[in-house]
Amino acid sequence: MSSTYGTIDSSFLDALIALTAEDRVSTSAALCEQHGTDESYHTAKAPDVVVFTLSTKEVSNIVKLCAKHKVPVIPYGTGTSLEGHVAALHGGVCIDLSLMTExxxxxxxxxxxxxxxxxxxxxxxxxxxxxxxxxxxxxxxxxxxxxxxxxxxxxxxxxxxxxxxxxxxxxxxxxxxxxxxxxxxxxxxxxxxxxxxxxxxxxxxxxxxxxxxxxxxxxIPESISAAICPFPSLEAAVNTVIMTIQCGIPIARIELLDENQMDAVNKYSKLNYEVAPTLFFEFHGSPQGLKEQVEIVKGIAEEFGGTHFQWADKQEDRDRLWSARHNAYYAALAMRPGCKGVSSDACVPISRLAEAILETKADMEKSDLYGTIVGHVGDGNFHALFVFDPDNEDQLNEAKRLNARIVERAIAMEGTCTGEHGIGHGKMKYLESEFGEEGLAIMRTLKKALDPDNIMNPGKIVSL
The missing domain is CATH 3.30.465.10 (Uridine Diphospho-n-acetylenolpyruvylglucosamine Reductase; domain 3)
Structure with missing residues (x-):
């Protein structure tokens, strides 16, 4: 543990147990390693101890103990984050809130x-x-x-x-x-x-x-309908999205999957959709409102060459469709067994979306790495996943290089380095480019004012 932080010894552990219960405090190496690991490619860093809490009062008492001894505190939910958020970079106490389910x-x-x-x-x-x-x-x-x-x-x-x-x-x-x-x-x-x-x-x-x-x-909407539609090109699919949003159609979901991702989804979820750039749609509203939305979007899609809509009106059919979409990350990894992925999550103004995605696709096609594009494109947010062999440092460096290009391009387009994954410790270096030194200085000032001993998830978002 860093010398600026306190030491976790037997007396500290005894105090921790006294605040909770012995069966909810663990120094098990396997459990600690699990709690320092998320879904990302970032190196795991285990805390020294994991404590499962049941109430706000317990969390408060534990934090007071950690503050007294200047021990780092890392909160943990389900471990599904993607930028190293739960890594205990300086050891310390992981507070697992998964039992707080009321x-x-x-x-x-x-x-x-x-x-x-x-x-x-x-x-x-x-x-x-x-x-x-x-x-x-x-x-x-x-x-x-x-x-x-x-x-x-x-x-x-x-x-x-x-x-x-x-x-x-x-x-x-x-x-x-x-x-x-x-x-x-x-x-x-x-x-x-x-x-x-x-x-x-x-x-x-x-x-x-x-x-x-x-x-x-x-x-819950009175009526819900979902559909998928393939397109002759990635550009045609993205332009359909842009026009749909600019027309002010209150669509609930509009998701993009490129041809590589559709191939992976078919194999992983045992489906037989066309292997082409594809949009997934969902419409919410009254029956009449839904009909109007569908007709307008179909017209826009047809203008860009999307003609083969497949509809899912029953809940079980919609669930199957969206389950396939949600499994896209794991589907892409399954195409290269034993590999990991670097996932971008840039977000740009909707008017720059086509440019951002097409330039990313061009970078991907020039690289030897297998990659896919998928995204919540209705709000300008897209993900490029680069799959690499964790034992091949050159492949990891190439994935990081491609990800950096996406981030730099997004910021240059007045977008953001992260539309939804967050900063963690994986994207800290991009904050100055996005906010400038002045903006970053304000963040540091807030952090120092509220957490002067830097015990709360240290090493994330801003460096002190």
Missing amino acids: IVEVRPEDLDVTVQAGVTRKTLNEYLRDTGLFFPIDPGADASLGGMTSTRASGTNAVRYGTMRENVLSLTVVTPTGEVVKTASRAKKSAAGYDLTHLYIGAEGTLGIVTEVTLRLYG
Whole structure:
């Protein structure tokens, strides 16, 4: 452990157990390694100890102990992040919130719900099913809602419903000193003081630990219809997306998969879709509204050569279609068994989307690496996945080079280095390019003011 941090010894562990329970505190090497590992290619770094918490009070007491001894604290949800967010770069205590699974209160009349941070999005929607309500943010993985808040998650529904930023009303947060703060009321709007809620959304556990989340809910649409449509070229598919969005059509989801990704999806999910650049659509609304949306989008698609729509109106058919889309990452990796992936998540203004994707595709075709393109293109966000042999350093360096080109291109187009994965420690070097030294200095000032001993998930977002 870094000399600037305190030491975890037997007396510290005894104190930790006294605050929780012996069976919820572990120094097992295997468990610690698991908790220092996410879904990314970044090297895992295990914490010294993992503690499973049941309440905000327990989290508060543990953080107070860690603050007293200057021991690093790393929050952990489900481990599905992609930029090394959970790596314990300086050792310390991993606080696993996965047992904090209480759905505290559903308020149908206000269209909101309060949950503990360990509740996952699928669990919440299963619980809500009989209320006629749902929570729309869908990053693919069954992530915890605390983790989704901390990484400012997005996903396939963002084009209509927004991201976590737009759908979190209030938070309960444990600060670096162990104090408990509620960031806002449940009012749909407020002009009271600094916006503490949005300070913690996307802070990745570097300013505090989110233990409860109050979220907006939505009525389940009266009618839902999904479709896929292949296109003669990637450019034609992307131009269909751009025109659809610029026409103001309230489409719920519009996803792009290139021909390599469609080939991988077919093989992984045992499907037989055409191997061509393809758009996945989903429409929400009244029967009449749905019909109007579908007709307009079909007309736009036909203008760009997309003519073979395949529809999925039954829920089981839609679930199968979106399951195939959500498994795209694993499908691509399965094309090269034993390999790992470097996944980009750049986001650009919609008017620059075609340029960004086509230049990325050109880079991909010049490289020896196998790669795919997939994305939530309705809001300008796309992913390029570069698959590499983890035992081949040259391949890893090539994947990093290609990813860097995507990021630099996106920033030059007034876009962002990350549309949804976050910074972690994997993308810290791009923040200055995006915000300038002045913007980065403000972030450092916030970090130092709230966490002067740098114990909260140190080494992520900003370097001190």
